[in-house]
Amino acid sequence: xxxxxxxxxxxxxxxxxxxxxxxxxxxxxxxxxxxxxxxxxxxxxxxxxxxxxxxxxxxxxxxxxxxxxxxxxxxxxxxxxxxxxxxxxxxxxxxxxxxxxxxxxxxxxxxxxxxxxxxxxxxxxxxxxxxxxxxxxxxxxxxxxxxxxxxxxxxxxxxxx
Amino acid sequence: xxxxxxxxxxxxxxxxxxxxxxxxxxxxxxxxxxxxxxxxxxxxxxxxxxxxxxxxxxxxxxxxxxxxxxxxxxxxxxxxxxxxxxxxxxxxxxxxxxxxxxxxxxxxxxxxxxxxxxxxxxxxxxxxxxxxxxxxxxxxxxxxxxxxxxxxxxxxxxxxxxxxxxxxxxxxxxxxxxxxxxxxxxxxxxxxxxxxxx
Numbered sequence: 001x002x003x004x005x006x007x008x009x010x011x012x013x014x015x016x017x018x019x020x021x022x023x024x025x026x027x028x029x030x031x032x033x034x035x036x037x038x039x040x041x042x043x044x045x046x047x048x049x050x051x052x053x054x055x056x057x058x059x060x061x062x063x064x065x066x067x068x069x070x071x072x073x074x075x076x077x078x079x080x081x082x083x084x085x086x087x088x089x090x091x092x093x094x095x096x097x098x099x100x101x102x103x104x105x106x107x108x109x110x111x112x113x114x115x116x117x118x119x120x121x122x123x124x125x126x127x128x129x130x131x132x133x134x135x136x137x138x139x140x141x142x143x144x145x146x147x148x149x150x151x152x153x154x155x156x157x158x159x160x161x
Numbered sequence: 162x163x164x165x166x167x168x169x170x171x172x173x174x175x176x177x178x179x180x181x182x183x184x185x186x187x188x189x190x191x192x193x194x195x196x197x198x199x200x201x202x203x204x205x206x207x208x209x210x211x212x213x214x215x216x217x218x219x220x221x222x223x224x225x226x227x228x229x230x231x232x233x234x235x236x237x238x239x240x241x242x243x244x245x246x247x248x249x250x251x252x253x254x255x256x257x258x259x260x261x262x263x264x265x266x267x268x269x270x271x272x273x274x275x276x277x278x279x280x281x282x283x284x285x286x287x288x289x290x291x292x293x294x295x296x297x298x299x300x301x302x303x304x305x306x307x308x309x310x311x312x313x314x315x316x317x318x319x320x321x322x323x324x325x326x327x328x329x330x331x332x333x334x335x336x337x338x339x340x341x342x343x344x345x346x347x348x349x350x351x352x353x354x355x356x357x358x359x
Contacts, residue, residue, distance in 0.1 A: 020323055023235075026228030027331055030221050037217035045215060064306045109345050114253025116345035121179040131180050135214040135346070139222070142341035146334045152305035153330030157323055160313035 003032045005147075008067050009154040017158050031150070038140050039075070045132030050076065051099070052140055054085045055106050059144040061089065062110050068148055101127035102137060109141045175207075175350035176343070182210030195220040211346050226339070229331040236321070236328035239268035240294055244329050246275070247283050247298035248336035256349035257340055290319040298333045 002013050005028075011018040021028055039052055053076035060068035076086055088095045088103070095103075101123050108116055124134050183192055185203060195216035196205050212219045230241055242265040249257035262275040277285040283299040286292070293315040301308055316326050343349070 017323075020327055023324060024228065024232055024327070024331070026224060026232065030225035030228060033221040034218065034225055037221055041215075041217050043217070109341050113341045113344045118179045118348075120345065125180075132214045134180060135212060136218065138342055138346055139212075139215055139218040142338040143218075145341060146338040148305045149301050149334035149337050150330060152301060152308040153327065153334070156308050156310055156313050157326060157330075159310035160317070161310070 003028060004035050004071075005031060005150060005154065008071055008147075008151050009158060010067075011154070011158065017154065020157075021154075034143055035147075038136075038143050041136070043132075045136050046130050047133040047136045047140075050079045050085055051102065052136075053079055054089050055102060055137065055140055056144045057086070058089045058103060058106050059110050059141060060148070062107065063145070063148045065148050065151065068144075068151065098127045098129070101129070105137065106141055109138065110145060176347050177350045178207045178211045178347040180211050180214070180346060182207050183213040185210070188213065189216070191216040191220075195223070197223075208343070208347070212342070222338075226335060229328075229335045232328070234324075236325040236332070237268075239265050240291075240325075241328060241332040242268065243274075243291060243294050244298040244332040245336045245339075246278060247295050248302040248333050249340055250278065250283050251299050251302040252336070252340040252344070254340040254344050257336065257343055290321075293319045293321070294329060297329065301330065301333050302337060 002011065002018070005011075005021070006013065006018055009017070011021070013019075013022070039056070040049065044052075053072055057069065057072035057076055060072050073086065076089075077083070080086065088099060105120060105124060108120060121134060124137070129137070185193075185198065185205065188196070188198070192213045196209055196213050196219070198205060209219070212222075230245075231238070242261045245261040246258050246265060249255075249261060262278065266272045266275050274287060274291060277287060278295075283295055285295070287295060297312055297316055300312065313326060316329075321329070
């Protein structure tokens with residue numbers, strides 16, 4: 001059975017790299033497990049699944065990863081067929097304060113994690129996010145950044161002669 | 162970006178959260194399970210208590226981290242630590258870089274490697290195998306979209322197997338994750354001046 005990383009890197013489970021990945025069963029299991037709870041949590045803490053997919057799409061765009069963009073675009077489209085949230089991800093449309101604050105944090109933590117300050121968290125609290133939602137958002141941003149590096153390494157190994 | 166590494170070896174590092182941590186006495190069963198808190202083990206730091214606000218994510222991330230950094234065979238542990246140091250330097254997490262530099266030095270008994278990285282960052286001159294690891298780690302951290310099949314060649318030329326390269330990739334990627342949590346949900350405090358952020 002293939003998982004999210006096989007799918008993104010276009011691997012089959014019995015390909016050489018698919019087999020190599022499975023020499024790290026804990027990594028395979030808990031990477032997929034992280035993906036599941038980050039995008040489909042039992043308790044979303046106030047950060048909705050549509051928002052999670054849209055935030056991930058924004059990160060994929062920032063990282064210029066076409067496969068990751070397509071992946072999160074499809075996920076968002078399935079959750080929000082109207083396409084309303086997808087339009088805000090490009091950053092051209094100003095949105096309401098809460099979503100603006102979320103997108104600003106997505107950009108900051110993806111691009112310049114070392115320049116985050118206490119004020120950046122305070123802005124999210126002011127915008128109405130709970131502690132749970134802020135930690136969920138932080139885990140999501142960090143996870144998609146992780147995922148893009150794993151994917152880049154898998155593609156490198158897949159294509160290297 | 163290349164902040165100097167600090168020596169945190171003389172005292173337990175404090176981390177000052179910007180979100181009120183979960184209070185152990187009122188934590189939910191899910192939070193306690195994710196923290197692996199038991200009646201005999203209540204020693205949990207502020208960082209984990211902040212992450213416990215989302216117990217589902219914490220519960221998956223902890224075993225993932227352990228699998229990546231401590232999984233048997235494959236890339237030697239010290240070289241995973243080197244990947245962690247490179248990522249942390251590029252991401253500007255001086256605290257993370259220092260902690261993992263110390264682990265590298267303890268594992269290898271080669272303090273001069275981390276002294277060089279301390280002085281010259283990810284451009285430090287190292288013996289060829291470590292240099293190949295450092296270069297790939299820095300590039301993968303900085304711009305994953307720029308990594309191509311050609312980047313495998315220097316690693317393979319230094320004898321890294323594909324499993325070792327996969328292990329290195331996982332370690333570097335894990336610090337794209339860890340550095341972001343550590344630096345954006347709070348700040349490491351200076352052990353010499355408790356209560357004061359670095």
